[in-house]
Every structure is written in C-alpha cells, then in structure tokens.
Amino acid sequence: MQEPLFGSVDEVVDRLARAGYLASTPVATTVFLADRLGKPLLVEGPAGVGKTELARALAEATSSELVRLQCYEGIDEARALYEWNHAKQLLRITAGRDEGWEQARDEVFSEEFLLPRPLLKAIRNPDPTVLLVDETDKADVEMEGLLLEVLGDFQVTVPELGTITAQRRPFVLLTSNATRELSEALKRRCLFLHLDFPAPELEREIVSLKVPGLDDRLADSVVRVVAALRTMELRKAPSIAETVDWARTLLALGADTLDEQVVESSLGVILKYQTDHRKAAAELRLDTLLS
C-alpha cells in the first residue's frame, strides 16, 4: 500500500481550493475515499459542471502528472495502451540487412520501438500520476473490458516484453456524460460521484474565483438568475461553465446591474437552444420590454 495523498477530507478541500477548484463536501469526501481505498473514481454529470476540471485540479493539488486518455468511438488498444512502431521497425530491419532473425527479433521488439499510449504511460510513471479517462461513455463496450483489466490490478502484459506492473498506483478518474450506460462490471470497480449543479453559495464563490473583477452584487444576481433558469424545463439547463462565461461577458460589457435589457441581450451566452431562449424570456418576463 502506498502513502495516501490526503490526510483528511478538510485537507482535500484546502488543497483543491489552492489549485483553483472549490469542492463541495460530497466531492471532497469521494475524492478522499478514492485515494484511501485505492479505487478509480467514476464522475458522471451534465456537461460543464467541472468533471475534467476536477482531474486537472487534483493533479495540480498533489503535484502529479496528468495523463489524459480521451475516449471516442472506435478507440482501441493501439490508441489506449501501446503500439509497436511499425515504420521504425521496418527501417531497423532494412538497416541491419545481414544479421540473423534471432538478433533482429530481439532488437525490433525492444523498448525503443514501443509507443506507450496513455494507459501504459500512467502505469509506468514512477512519479505520482493522475490518469484521466475522459468521456468513457463514448468508447465502445470492448474498450471497457480493457479498462477493467488495466484498472483491476494496474498491470499490462506486452507479450514480447513481459508484464509491466505499476510502481506507483495512479489516481484514476473516469468521466462520463451518461450518453450510454456503462457496464455494471466497470461501475462496480469504481466509486461513483454524481456531479450536479452546485448550491448557490458555492456557485457564487466559483464565479468570484474565476471572474475576479466582477462586482459581488452582480455575481449574486448572476447566480440567482441562473438558479431560476434551472428550475424551468429547458432542453439544456445552464451549467457552471455557462455561468462563468456569462459573468465574463457581463464584465466585458461593463454592466453594473443585471436588468432586463442586459439579460435579454446576453441570454444567448447561457442558453444554447432557440426554444429555451424563448421560454426563458417569457418566464422571466423579458417580453414586457417589447410592448
């Protein structure tokens, strides 16, 4: 068992805050447990609530290297784990034309011709590592099998080289947008964290942290309007990323209070669908402007 990264939940909150991530109690507790129990952490939630950001902040807070595996449709072992550098192997064989098969084989399947991909890179790294498997739901089901094997005992077998075992277990974070249900087997091996929209107080702090020049009163109104929008039935409710973007826009526009005109003209920053836009304008009584 290796040294845990954090001593207590409060320490997690502290160190993440110094890395620019304000964690709520559930987030901090789950991160603490993932570290203590040595389990991967599966983070699920709508787009823009800070799933990837959590991994970045974790890496910074623990001064680890962040190794990122971006999943997409059709990603396979060669992209996720390792691949032999075919072109270089061919060159090597052509260069050593006169040598026998035995020698060529030993040469060609050596460290030099191996291209490590994120999973292998994270396992071989002797320094603290945060491995981020981003958008796991985009990858095919076969990929989950590979992840299971690698995340189960943190070792990889390369037939020509032997088994490579992690010298130091990386902190593994998987994210998912829930476009597909991940397999039960993978879920059972992970701790589950559902990231949702934060409480108003926390969101206000996040806005103040990310947009330092913003007036406190204005930040307060921004968070209130966003909270009101989230109670409506919209196609895409605004998430933290949108709140921060909106705050930045307001700062750039030089708005000092949030009134109908300002909201009406900048609502496009937080609502991405025309129907949502119309509905919000009606419910927030922005339409009274037109009359």
Place this chain on the structure above:
Amino acid sequence: MSASALPERLVEFVGELREHGIAVGPGETVDAAAAVDALGLADREQLRAALAATVLRRSGQRATFDSLFDLYFPIAVGAAESAGKPPADAAELREALVAALAEGDEARLRSLASAAIEEFGRYGSFGQGGAGAGAGGMRGWSAYQALDRVRPDALLNRVLAAIRTDDSAFGEAIARTEARSRITRYREAVQAEARRRTAELRGRERIAHYAVPPQTDLVSFTNATRAQLAELRRTIQPLSRKLATRLATRRRRARRGQIDLRRTLRRSLATGGVPMRPAMRDRRPGRPELVLLCDMSGSVAGFAQFTLLLVQALSDQFSKIRTFAFVELTDEITGLVTAGSADPEGLARRILTQAKLTRWGMSSDYGGSLASFADGWPDAVGPRTSVLILGDGRTNGGDPNLDAVRRIADRAKHVHWLNPEARSAWGTGDSAALQYGRVVPMHECCNLRQLTQLVTELLPG
C-alpha cells in the same frame, strides 16, 4: 450509535435500498463499510457522501437514497434541537418562516420544519409515558396536518415582498421562482421530519416501505404526481440521447454485408498489407415511418403525453412521424406535438382543446375512435409504417371493434400496443386488453424503465 451496531444498521439500510430497486451487491456493502471506517462517523454529510459513492451506480437513484438515508441514519432521536426557543403558536411560526424563507437560510428552515411537526403534527394519544408498541396503534406525526396549520404556500406574497429588490417585472419573476422553490424545500423538510419521527414510533422498515418515493424510472405513469411528471419530463432529453446512441451502435455493429475496400486497405497497413480484418460497408439504416395513435382520455393522458414527448425527441430516428389522438373520435395532432416541445407541460391541455376528439363526453370510445382512424386517414398507414397504439384498452363497456384493429394491422408493417396498466389488470372490468392482445402484440408499459426497454426493442437497428 455504538460501533457494534453500525454493520447491522448498514446491512439493514442496504437491504432497504434493494427493496427499492437499487441493486447493491455484497461487494459494495463491504466497500461502504471500508469507507465508513476510513472516514469515521463525526460528520453526517460526509457519511452520506461516502455511502452514496460506494452503493449508488446511477444518478436517478439519488432521491430514494437520500430519503432512506435520513430514515436509517437520522439526524437526531426525538424532538430535534431547534435553534432558539420553539414558537408559541402558528402565527409566530409563520412569522419566523417568512424571515427564514426570505433569507434562504437552510438550517433555520429545517429547524422550523421540525418545530412545525413537534407543535402541530402530532395525532393520536401521547399521554401516558413509555413508547409501548401496543398502545400506539393510532398515533404518529403527520406532515399533512402540520402543513395544513402552517400553510407555507399562503406566505408566497409576503416572502416575495421581502426578497424583491426592485420593481421590474423581471426582478419579480426571479424572486417568484426563488420563493417557490424555497417553499417546496420547506414542505419536503416537513415531510422528511414527519417520516423520521413516525419511523421512531412504528419502526423504520414499515415507513421506508410506504413513505419513501420510488426511483424516477420506476414511477408508474398512471398515478404519478405533478412533481413526479415534471421529473419524468426532465429525463426526456438525456434519455433520447442515450437511446439514439444505443441505436446507432447497434447499426454500426454490422458483421455482414459488402466489403468496404478503401477502409479494408487502410486497416491492412497495420498488418503489413495483409487484410486480416476486413471492414464492412455501412448499411443504410432503414428509417421507418411511425404512426402513433394515443388515447388522450383522463385515465391514461399522462402516459400518452410522456410517450409523445419521448418520440418527438427521437424524431431524427424516423423518416416521418404522424401522431393521432382519440377520446371518442380520432384527430391528427402532428402539428400540435411538433410545436409542443416548447411547452411540454401544457401539451395535453392543448391537444384536448384544439383537436376534435370528443362528441359528447370525456370517456374513451375505442370502437368509434379506431373506426374513425381507419376510415378517416387510410393513407396514414402503409407497408412501411410502424404503428404504436397507446392506451389501456378500457372501452367503457362499448364495442372494442377488433375488426378496425385487424384492418390497420393488415396494412401496416408492424402494430404494437403499449398498455400503461399492469399486466395483472388486463381483462378486468371493462378492459378489452386481452381481446386486443390477441390481434396485435400488447406490451406492458407502466414506467419509464419498461418504456425505455420497449423503445429499444421495437425500433429497428
């Protein structure tokens, strides 16, 4: 709670989660115990987060989990210690409530919720000492009774006046949503408090069984509350995305078909030019035409409306969707549904007011409706059309008109009937479900989970 009681409590808690349809394996229970061991019991919110992280696997399970957690790991035993002295009467409590709602002070709201239960929620005799189980047949704590005395909803205008910062319509709209959601939270707090106090009296299992709401995808369509329906509508967008991905994956998985020469050659480069893994050309997905025929009478309107919205969200999976609704007569509502995505809540109301569905009454007439569909829109159903009929098949004693269904089935590619009633109720009373079920395949579709499964099965891949 002593250390030895904890494993037992944890196992009881996990058992109750399973009762509510959250599959928690023994491995997860062990994880949960390890998590509690690593954290200690000092902080209740940390304990909640730790258990959620170890036993939950899906986001829709959270509300059920929270309610059960509050029962099994209650915040206090007996009357909760409220901050400050308890209010003397309802008027005083309401005063305090207005202030707390205006400030949005969560802790104060919770303590006022327990005060409301303590003061006004009790019923039955609490006279003689000792909480003997035999004596307490008809006593407990009622959220309904407490809320009836406190009447938090009537405070809306006073809270509004306190929150409002300016006079604009916009400021008022924001303040109104805020005040409403705070009042809802207060109501929920009162209900949770009543559950906790009653559980002390009657035993946790009993209350957990009857008073904890089910997960969203297991809520029955026919008796969902307003709030549950809103919650269901919220799941439509994510669900349709999930279904679309699932269908797309199934299509891509074509193992047979024509060889795609370009992609096969490209792949063969990795194996030194030997085509070890041939790539198949993508098959053009046949996008079927869909016709929905929905019973919009009171008993099943909620189900029909939800299914309409889901199909609408999945509209890019079909080449054409036409929707028809009926009560006594059938009328086409395709236009209303397409326009309805902006205001999903009022869809049923608009359909009932703008389409001609009734002659005299409001009770469904399957025979007449099916006949008027088969005769009125003969071009709607063709050999490439899949027809979905949504309804409970309760004819109110009228003629089921099996012949009309047979005529539709003959012309269409498939006909499926989705019935929101439990299978056990089919054929009872005025239900002609079994008769219809002999003509076209009928599927039980009581909740979101079944609907999701059916949509995946019925849609072509």
